[in-house]
Amino acid sequence: MSELSAPASSNSSVTALPDLAVSIRGLTKVYGASGAAGAKKALDDVDLDIPRGSLFALLGPNGAGKSTLINILAQLVVKSSGNVKIWDIDLDRDPRHAAAAIGVVPQELNVDPFFTPQALLDLQAGMYGVPKAERRTKELLAALSLSDKANSYSRTLSGGMRRRLMVAKAMVHNPPVLVLDEPTAGVDVELRQQLWAYVRELNARGVTVLLTTHYLEEAEELCDRIAIINHGKVIAHETKEALLGRLDNKELLITLDRDIELSQLSADLEKFHTEKLSSRRLRLRYRPSQVMVDEILGVLRQGGLQIVDLSTVETDLEDIFLQLTRRGAGE
Numbered sequence: 001m002s003e004l005s006a007p008a009s010s011n012s013s014v015t016a017l018p019d020l021a022v023s024i025r026g027l028t029k030v031y032g033a034s035g036a037a038g039a040k041k042a043l044d045d046v047d048l049d050i051p052r053g054s055l056f057a058l059l060g061p062n063g064a065g066k067s068t069l070i071n072i073l074a075q076l077v078v079k080s081s082g083n084v085k086i087w088d089i090d091l092d093r094d095p096r097h098a099a100a101a102i103g104v105v106p107q108e109l110n111v112d113p114f115f116t117p118q119a120l121l122d123l124q125a126g127m128y129g130v131p132k133a134e135r136r137t138k139e140l141l142a143a144l145s146l147s148d149k150a151n152s153y154s155r156t157l158s159g160g161m162r163r164r165l166m167v168a169k170a171m172v173h174n175p176p177v178l179v180l181d182e183p184t185a186g187v188d189v190e191l192r193q194q195l196w197a198y199v200r201e202l203n204a205r206g207v208t209v210l211l212t213t214h215y216l217e218e219a220e221e222l223c224d225r226i227a228i229i230n231h232g233k234v235i236a237h238e239t240k241e242a243l244l245g246r247l248d249n250k251e252l253l254i255t256l257d258r259d260i261e262l263s264q265l266s267a268d269l270e271k272f273h274t275e276k277l278s279s280r281r282l283r284l285r286y287r288p289s290q291v292m293v294d295e296i297l298g299v300l301r302q303g304g305l306q307i308v309d310l311s312t313v314e315t316d317l318e319d320i321f322l323q324l325t326r327r328g329a330g331e
């Protein structure tokens with residue numbers, strides 16, 4: 001991939017960079033009643049801070065309010081109340097500069113079939129008032145592996161190429177914040193890896209990235225911060241590690257040197273909810289914040305048991321997501 005220049009916001013003309021790339025306070029969106037459907041509160045008093053430089057995932061089940069939030073940032077949906085700042089620019093006071101600070105890749109691949117990628121990017125740059133001399137059309141096409149398609153009609157592009165073209169389109173004005181709405185929905189594994197690599201590269205160069213995803217794996221693999229939204233409310237908002245640490249549950253899988261019955265084990269092991277998986281294999285559950293693995297191993301050794309092998313199993317995001325969203329639903 002060719003080099004992209006740093007985002008405009010990080011050039012020397014800007015002295016102080018904001019700590020927060022996006023700051024949202026009390027954001028509420030009520031869609032008006034239409035026909036038989038009553039009014040719908042899609043966002044309910046949402047506070048969200050996206051630190052500059054982060055790779056931030058917004059997770060949530062269908063209908064949670066993710067697209068509404070992103071569309072408010074992109075100024076495609078008008079909020080009902082609350083405050084939004086992008087790159088420290090208030091959306092209400094200065095919508096034009098707020099728009100210049102953000103690039104949004106929508107979920108739908110709306111590419112005009114009769115434009116070439118080059119023409120499309122030029123047009124988009126023109127819409128943002130990027131002077132011809134400062135346009136980075138070629139550079140963006142190269143960065144997204146589209147150089148050889150620069151002059152082909154967009155209708156001849158594959159789905160993956162269109163998706164990459166949408167990312168290029170969102171970056172024409174070199175925004176410091178890039179938002180991707182479900183970037184890899186319906187995308188094959190190879191393209192997903194390519195997109196992840198590009199997103200990581202942009203982030204490494206200082207672009208703050210916000211993505212919505214249904215793929216927990218994507219958030220876990222790619223992002224350093226995660227917020228979970230459900231029924232229009234943010235129900236978790238922290239670093240990935242903190243979120244993963246939340247359940248404070250780990251499993252220890254142990255293989256012993258000989259067959260054993262649970263009844264032969266020391267009573268001290270009861271508190272670890274010990275289960276027998278096979279004649280020599282045990283599973284123990286513990287809270288890493290309260291118990292060191294060494295303590296468990298000590299109890300086993302005191303019982304005269306030799307450990308041939310052991311492994312620990314972390315809680316993954318899927319568990320946390322299910323637990324939090326169920327709790328949010330009042331279950």
Ligand SMILES: Nc1ncnc2c1ncn2[C@@H]1O[C@H](COP(=O)(O)OP(=O)(O)OP(=O)(O)O)[C@@H](O)[C@H]1O
Nearest residue numbers: 031040041042060061062063064065066067068069
């Ligand atoms: N234009 C609209 N008019 C009325 N209700 C809407 C409108 N757009 C969204 N909603 C409702 O607002 C809620 C939040 O929708 P939103 O699309 O923001 O959720 P989402 O988390 O992005 O879901 P998905 O992952 O399915 O895209 C849903 O109940 C949805 O039906």
